[in-house]
Amino acid sequence: MTRTVLPIGPFHPLQEEAEFFQLYVDGETVVDMDVRISYNHRGIEDISTRRTFDQVPYLVERVCGICSASHPLAYIQAVEELAGITPPERSLYLRTIVNELERLHSHLLWVGLAGHFLGYNTVFMWAWKYREPVLDLLEATTGSRINYANAKIGGSRRDIPNELAPRILSVLSELEGKLEMLTGAVLDDYVLHLRTKGVGVLSREDARDYCVTGPTARASGIAIDVRRDDPYAAYDRIEWNVISAAEGDVFAKAKVRLLECFESIKIIRQCARQLPEGPIEVPVAAIPPGEAVGHVEAPRGETFHYVVSDGGPCPARHKVRAPSYVNIPSFKAACVGQPLADVTIALAAVDPCYSCTERLAVALDARTRRPLYTFDDLVRLSQEKTARLAREV
Amino acid sequence: MSLQTDHETSTGAPAQKLERGLGPRLLRLEQPHPNRIYLTVAPGDHVAAAVFLFDELSARLATASAVDHRDHLEINYHFALDGDRCVVTVKTFAPKPEPHLESLARMIAGAEWIEREIADLFGCRFDGHPRPERLILADDWPADRHPLRRGGPS
Amino acid sequence: MNWRIWALQKSPWVYHVNAGACNNCDIEVLELLTPRFDVERFGITLVGSPRHADALLVSGICTRQIAPRLQDLYAQTPKPCVVFCIGTCACARGIFHDSYHAAAGPVDEVIRAVDPAATILYIPGCPPKPEAMILGVVKALRALA
Numbered sequence: 182m183t184r185t186v187l188p189i190g191p192f193h194p195l196q197e198e199a200e201f202f203q204l205y206v207d208g209e210t211v212v213d214m215d216v217r218i219s220y221n222h223r224g225i226e227d228i229s230t231r232r233t234f235d236q237v238p239y240l241v242e243r244v245c246g247i248c249s250a251s252h253p254l255a256y257i258q259a260v261e262e263l264a265g266i267t268p269p270e271r272s273l274y275l276r277t278i279v280n281e282l283e284r285l286h287s288h289l290l291w292v293g294l295a296g297h298f299l300g301y302n303t304v305f306m307w308a309w310k311y312r313e314p315v316l317d318l319l320e321a322t323t324g325s326r327i328n329y330a331n332a333k334i335g336g337s338r339r340d341i342p343n344e345l346a347p348r349i350l351s352v353l354s355e356l357e358g359k360l361e362m363l364t365g366a367v368l369d370d371y372v373l374h375l376r377t378k379g380v381g382v383l384s385r386e387d388a389r390d391y392c393v394t395g396p397t398a399r400a401s402g403i404a405i406d407v408r409r410d411d412p413y414a415a416y417d418r419i420e421w422n423v424i425s426a427a428e429g430d431v432f433a434k435a436k437v438r439l440l441e442c443f444e445s446i447k448i449i450r451q452c453a454r455q456l457p458e459g460p461i462e463v464p465v466a467a468i469p470p471g472e473a474v475g476h477v478e479a480p481r482g483e484t485f486h487y488v489v490s491d492g493g494p495c496p497a498r499h500k501v502r503a504p505s506y507v508n509i510p511s512f513k514a515a516c517v518g519q520p521l522a523d524v525t526i527a528l529a530a531v532d533p534c535y536s537c538t539e540r541l542a543v544a545l546d547a548r549t550r551r552p553l554y555t556f557d558d559l560v561r562l563s564q565e566k567t568a569r570l571a572r573e574v
Numbered sequence: 575m576s577l578q579t580d581h582e583t584s585t586g587a588p589a590q591k592l593e594r595g596l597g598p599r600l601l602r603l604e605q606p607h608p609n610r611i612y613l614t615v616a617p618g619d620h621v622a623a624a625v626f627l628f629d630e631l632s633a634r635l636a637t638a639s640a641v642d643h644r645d646h647l648e649i650n651y652h653f654a655l656d657g658d659r660c661v662v663t664v665k666t667f668a669p670k671p672e673p674h675l676e677s678l679a680r681m682i683a684g685a686e687w688i689e690r691e692i693a694d695l696f697g698c699r700f701d702g703h704p705r706p707e708r709l710i711l712a713d714d715w716p717a718d719r720h721p722l723r724r725g726g727p728s
Numbered sequence: 729m730n731w732r733i734w735a736l737q738k739s740p741w742v743y744h745v746n747a748g749a750c751n752n753c754d755i756e757v758l759e760l761l762t763p764r765f766d767v768e769r770f771g772i773t774l775v776g777s778p779r780h781a782d783a784l785l786v787s788g789i790c791t792r793q794i795a796p797r798l799q800d801l802y803a804q805t806p807k808p809c810v811v812f813c814i815g816t817c818a819c820a821r822g823i824f825h826d827s828y829h830a831a832a833g834p835v836d837e838v839i840r841a842v843d844p845a846a847t848i849l850y851i852p853g854c855p856p857k858p859e860a861m862i863l864g865v866v867k868a869l870r871a872l873a
Contacts, residue, residue, distance in 0.1 A: 218709060219710050219712055219791075221749075221791065222711065223791065224828045224829045224830075225827075227721055227827070228823075239823065240823055243823055244750060246751035246753075293762075313762075326857065327752045327756070327855055390684065392635045392682065410654075410657070411661070472612070474610055474652060476654070487650070487652065487663075502636065502637035502688070506687060507636075510686060712791065712792035712793035714792065721828045721829070
């Protein structure tokens, strides 16, 4: 058998980050794959032990720019558990609003990139256009489009004034209408069905074995969601549903993410309407020695933080595990046996976030070790396949 | 063995199930918070504990972490019992100067990357790991330096 | 004026390099291409290969693993070219200044190690807003003239 190796990366213009995938191919079919990370390793766990407890949220916010509300919140919840701090009710709602706005912008970002990989650049432009009002809301509520620095140990840093609630509600209503159009355009498109149904299937067994989380798990029939399974912030005080699907293919993953956007809108609406009055933070004394775990459902899955304190001003040990760290290895199960033109979308379906995991990709001839395709070529293959299917339909 | 949309109706609290299932292997069990369980087992017994949690209690391996102590590395495997609203941390120890521990990666694919990471950052060898190669440090990083060992990266 | 500089100013094609960033700057760079900012109006577009680029947009602290690859990318970019350091990390490493996995210096030092005469411009911010990036590019093109 001739095995050919296709290296993907480390640099590619659409995956904004560096990581190196090696795909081993036999003709057009992927038979094995290998990932090398390190390009983005910044040693955050080490830096964290030289920052004070209240400085660490600003550091972990920069683990990943898209999950910049989830990482600090997971860390903060761990420290609050360790020190026995109960944040005030109003701050719990504020945290929920910011985290759900983050999920909305992240899922829209994914829909856009997935559209691009399939050669539907209109979907890319639409999704990113509709994402802008969400970023504007984040700016209005926290002061920044990205890196919100909203949660702090003992509560929230900045209040959302009650006068802002009507604006939040009107932006959400407008977004909901556009999302319905976008969801219909994506989920009812016959060519997209041909490209995504039965492609990159991650079976339920593999999903459990790789311990995947978030939409990747929920699309494979494992309905886990930290927001419901270990409630934090205000998620147990409002009505919402966990979205799941059984198929495990790219289509299921897209469906889960798009439908989750509507749940997020539902959650933010309820929070904006029910925002309780009261203080937004409680005073915090020194952090006692001990250990604690905090986890939060980020847009890509469970973000897990483990904090050890020795009674000093800085964490003695701080472990950060981002959702992509467990989701990326599952590519192997989802890609093997797939034709090359489907690889980019199968990879993108996991919504990989490499700065979280700590991006590069290419294909090589197994005997000669000569490069065959670059990641751009793979994206082109994928886009050509969509165009061919569209002509045939 | 299922994780359905609704919570499983489990018989008994997770702490009791763990006590029953692990028996004398369990050296210590602490529950500082209703949703958090920390249990300590001897090196080697962490495999039985992990298999029990993963197969019998349908736990998910969230991640693993290591903490550097004076004469040993403390290795924690963090399991999430999503149906029971609980996070169970299995603690075990790898004595210095040459810490090593049996790998879980053959049983649970989700353990592969995190064990390679601990090997890179803390210098703990995982016996029986299917791919004991460098994961997270640069290609030119010296093999004998482990940045998260106490005393820093230098 | 050097005709190569004159040509560079008209519709600069850029290649984006993430040298160990948190994704923020990178997403704001992509943001520039989408309907609200749409820099393609000015002929600025992202290209898939450094060999087609007039400018490199570099974000991130430049990790130890990336440093030699960044130097390769710089070598592959046709000269004259402009290197933009996007964000505080690329300008001065920012919050990650004491990381053990960083290269010997921030992005400018890594590039100057292979080309001391490189044209390097800085757009600070964490992340810089898209408007700031557009302003940075405009100022840079004016300065080159």
